[in-house]
Amino acid sequence: MAVNQFSNSKLGDSNYDLIIVGGGMVGASLSLLLASRGIRKILIIESQSMDLSQSSLSSYSSSFDARSTALSWTSRNIYQSIGIWEQLEKNLSRIDQIHVSDRHHGGLTRMTASDEGIDALGYVVENAWLGSILIDKLKKSDVDVLSQTQVVKLTPLKNGVEIKVHDTSSSPDQIMNTISANLIVIADGAQSKTARKIGIQTTSTDYKQHAITANIRLQKGHSGIAYERFTDQGPMALLPLPDSAGEHRGALVWVVPQESSEDLMRLPDNSFLEKLQSRFGYRGGYFERVGTRSSYPLTLRLSNEQVRRNLIIMGNAAHSLHPVAGQGFNLSLRDANSLANTLEGAQRRGESIGSLDVLERYTKSQRIDQRNTVYFSDNLTKFFSGSSATVATIRNFGLLGFDLFPPLRHQVARFGMGLAASGARHERI
DSSP states (O other): OOEEOOOGGGGGGGEEEEEEEOSHHHHHHHHHHHHOOOOOEEEEOOOOOOOSSOOOOTTOOTTTTTTEEEHHHHHHHHHTTTTOOHGGGEEEEEEOOOEEEETTHHHHHHHHHHHHTTSSSSEEEEEEEEEHHHHHHHTTSSSSEOSEEEEEEEEEETTTEEEEEEETOTTOOOEEEEEEEEEEEEOOOOTTTHHHHHHHHHHEEEEEEEEEEEEEEESOOOEEEEEEOOOOSSSEEEEEEEEEEEEEEEEEEEEEEEEHHHHHSSSSSSHHHHHEEEEEEETTEEEEEEOOEEEEEEEEEESSSEEEEEEOOOOOGTOOOGGGGHHHHHHHHHHHHHHHHHHHHHHTTTTTTOHHHHHHHHHHHHHHHHHHHHHHHHHHHTTTOOOOHHHHHHHHHHHHHHOOOHHHHHHHHHHHHHTTTTTTTSOOO
16 A cells, blocks of 8 residues: 555544654654554654655765755665665765874874775765655555644653644644554654653753764775874864766865864855865865855763653754764664564563553663763764873774774674674564
C-alpha cells in the first residue's frame, strides 16, 4: 500500500501504534526501520512541508551548495537493511582515507580503508539526496505522514499518549485534531519544542565556538580523502563530495571561536578563501571558489530523560554533539536501529511497545554506545582545541602516537565507523 499522506483538515480522531514527531532524516529513517521490523500503524508528524506526491528521485539534481552528512560504515549497513543503500550510493563520495594533521606542529596520521579491511571508512552524501531517497521509500510504505502540522499538547493516558495537533498551513482558525498512540517518539531536533512542552530538560555545555560550513571548489579531485586539520583556534574538516557540473567539491566545516565567526562570515569570498587556505594549508590542493556560507553555535546538549512510559526522545532532541568527529547523525541512526530491534522483540513476545520495561531495555542496550560516543566527541574537541604550547605539544605527540601505534589508530578508526562505541564487533542489523 502506498503511503497515506493527508492534511490535518481531513484527519478524524485516530489511533496509532506509534507516532514520530519530526520527519527529518532521523524520524524518516526510524519509521522505515520500524516498518521493516513489522511495526504497523505508524504516523509521522512534521511541522514543515513534506510533499510525497512528487517523483523526487527522477528529478533530483545536485547543486553546488548542497549540504551534506558523513555516514559511517555502520550507517551504511543499517541503510542496506531497509533496501535503500544501492540507490543511495549512486550519488555519494567514499572516504577511502582520513588525513589528520596539526597546523604548524608536524603531527600527522592517516587512516585508510585498506588498513581496516573494508571498502570505505565512511561516505559523504548530500542531505537532499538522502532525503529524496527516504521520501521515495516512504511513498512505497504503509507509514502515514501528516506534514505542516504542529503538536500543541501531549496528555498521558492509561495505555498510551493523546496529542492535539493543528495544521500550520490553514487559516487562523487552525483546525485542531486529537490523535492517540501506544508510543510517541519525539525526534524534532535539538531545540525540541515538543520535549519542552512536557517538561523534559536538557544539560548543555557551550563550547564557545561556531562552525562555519560551505562547499569549496577544489582545483584537483579529492581522491576519496577526508582531511581533519587541527589548529590553535579549533578543528577544520574538508570532506569529499561528488563532482557537480564538472566541478570538484569538498564540504568544509571550519570551527572557530565565537568572537571570530561574525568577522569571517562578513568577508568577501576572495578574502575568506585566502584566510581559509592560509589556515588549512595545501594538502587538499588550491581552493578556487566558496559557496554559500552558514554559521551556527556549537553546544553539547543532552536530554536529562530519554524515556517515560509510552514516550521516547531520539535524535538531536536526545543528544546534540560537536561536529568534530562527525558522529551525531550516525549515533542517532544506531539508536533508531536498536529501538527497532527492541520493539520487534517486544511485539513478538506480546509486550506493549510503550511499556516502560520495554523502553528501558532499549536505553540499556544503547547506554554504552551513547556514553562512549559523547565522551569521544567531547574530549576530542577539548584535546584538539587548545592554543597553548603545552596543549599543542601534547596534540602533536598524540597524532604521532596514532601513526606509530597502529592498534590505537585502529581503535580511533573503529569509533569513526561506528563499531567501537558499543564495544561490539559488528552492529546487529
